[in-house]
Each structure stands twice: as structure tokens, then as C-alpha cells.
Amino acid sequence: MSDQAVADNLPPASTAERILDAAEDLFAERGYSATSLGDVADRVGIRSPSLYNHFRNKEALYRAVMARLVTDFSGPIAELRAGPITHERVLEWLETIVRQHHANPNLARLLQHAALSGGPGTSDLIEQLFRPMFDSSRSFEDEPGPVLGDAALQPWAVMAFNNLVMSYITMAPMYRDLLGQDPFSECAMEQQLKLVKTLLQAVFEYRGHHLLS
Template sequence: MKSTAEKILDAAEDLFAEKGYDATSLGDVADVVGIRSPSLYNHFRNKEALYTSVVERLISRFYFPLVEMLEGDDVSQSSVLKWLEKVVNLHHDNPNFARLIQHAALSGGPHTKELVERMVKPMFDRRGEEAQKKLFGLGNPELQPFAIIALNNIMMSYLTMAPLYKDMLDQDPYSDEARLLQTEMILKLAEFVMGPAERS
């Protein structure tokens, strides 16, 4: 059984993802949870603290597979592809993350930039650069950060735009079948860029 704090985080995550930070009130969250607004302060000191906890919880889910890959014995094409597959599935399991980040990018939210940097920054340290070279051996090193951003955008925009794709795909874009097809597409794209052989 979930604690009250977990129920608050779940409700806040849904609302922040649907409406954005500014348009969501603590009263909205309390109504969904079924408690009085003052009770929220027993768990979170204000809306900013609640929002930060929501984003932190989401980022921690995505951060672990990246660290796991980068701290492995070898950053190989195989490990990069396994990481990508995990990330696609994480996005499907946590669609609120892409929606929440989109709201933050368009209309703001406290500390979102710093929190997202924590998720992305490891790709730009020494081991992260090895992964970039495996994934995007583009010749021009200056292109690699843009390639990482582009791949991230492909995965995230699929979920934020999914309601518009439903009729075009003639299936539920959140279905298990669509998930498998999107995962296959991302991996084929990565394999195409990397080429059939390991890059040195």
C-alpha cells in the first residue's frame, strides 16, 4: 500500500505533466489525493519542493541505466544498444517525464535545468564520450552532442505527440505493439549510424 507521500508524488506528477508547473496548484494535488491542502505541508514544504521531488524521482529512474552502462567494464556498441533499449522502455513506462520536461522547456519550472543536466551530463564526461563515439562516430566531434540531443528528442517527442499519431498509426501509440516497433526503429537507427562493425 502506498504512503500518503507517494500518493502525493503520483498525483503531482500527473498534474505537472498535464498542466505544467505554473498551472498546477497544491489544491489540485490535494483534491486528487483526497486530502486537505494543509496536509500536503506535512510532506512537502511548498509547491517548488514538491515539483523538485517529482522531477528528481523521474530522473533517478532514467539515470541508473546510463550510469550502469558508463561504469561497466567496456563501453561497447552492444552496451550502448542495451542502454538505448532500456531508455525507450523507460520512456514508455514513464510518459509523464517527457511531458513534464516539455512543459518546463516551454514555460519553466524551478531547478528543472539543473536536474535534467544531471541526467544528460554523464554522456559528456570521459566515459560518456566513449559511448558517443560508439553511437555517433560522425567524424566531426562537434556534432556528437547534437546527435545525443537529437536522439533524445526522437524518443521524448514520440510520447508527447502520441495523441496526434494515433489515427496515422491506426493503433494506440502507447500499446505494447507500438512500443516494440518504436524500440526496433530506435535500435535500427542507432545501428545504421554506428555501422556493422565496432568503431575503434
């Protein structure tokens, strides 16, 4: 069955879901402060007072958008941490994350706006999405010991790779002409994935040599 046929057979989205979809896009485009409930209502095609039947105010709507994104994007790290931490599984997790950000660039864009101008619940979002990756109590089962041979570097490694993945989403459109292709095409994504994996493999190799030195 084609993707269009599958879409045609899905039940219509509820009003609340359509509000969340529109709000997510707008918050990603403009940030929290620059988005009004009237903007969201206009995009959904309903009157502003109707929004209050589903979300009591803009903050509640923003938090609901963030909660939905956290649910979608926190699954892969939870799955990784549920089993043995090996080089192969970390590479698989990284590929999943890269593909997930390409499929939905809104999280990276929302985080960029939040980093620059704030927004309610940002600290909660950071705790839920990134705190698990900062945990240095788990080590690789196929090569015991801290990442990079120094547990204190793990947060910096996490930030570096998160920046590499998410800054591509927010900045790559500026380089569209230089790339000579759509930065969100399958081909471009494969190139980004190849780079990220190459860098992570280099970290693994450095770590191995460091432990032997």
C-alpha cells in the same frame, strides 16, 4: 503470481507517496505554473493544509517529483558508463530507455512543459540526466574514436536521439488515428524501438566508414 495478486500484497502507499504520484501526473499534464497545491490535494483526496505536513510549498513538491524521476531514469546511463562502452551495450541501454519512457511517459511530458514554460530546478535536471551523455571523453572499446568521427557532433547526436525517443511520448497520441493503434501498446513500442535501433545502427555504420575514409 499474477500482477494483481502482487499489487494486492504490497503495503499501502504512504500519504507522501500518494502526493508525489498525484503531483507527478498533474505536473506532466499541466506543467508547473498551471498546477496548484489545491489540485494535488483534490486528486489525493486530502485537504490542502495537509500537504504542508509533507512538502513546505509547491516548489519543494515539484523538486521532489523531479528528484524521484531522475533517480528512476538516470540508472541506465550510470550502468552503461560503469562498464566498457560497446555498440552492443549502447543498443541495450537505448532499448532500456525506450521501454522506460513507455512505462512512465511523465518525464518526457514534464520536460516538454519545462522547455516551454520553465520550472524550478530545470537546469539541475538537465545536468543530471543529459550531461553524462554529452561526455565525449569515453569512446567505443570495440571501435575507438569519437562518435560520428567528430567529437563536436556528440552533443547534437545525443539531442537528436533524445528528441526522437521523448517526442514520440509527447506527440504520438496526436497520431493515434493515423497509426491505427494505441501508440503506447506493446506492438507500437516495438515499432518505435525498431526504428530507433535502425537509425543508431546506421550511425555506427557511417562512423565506421568515416573512420576508414
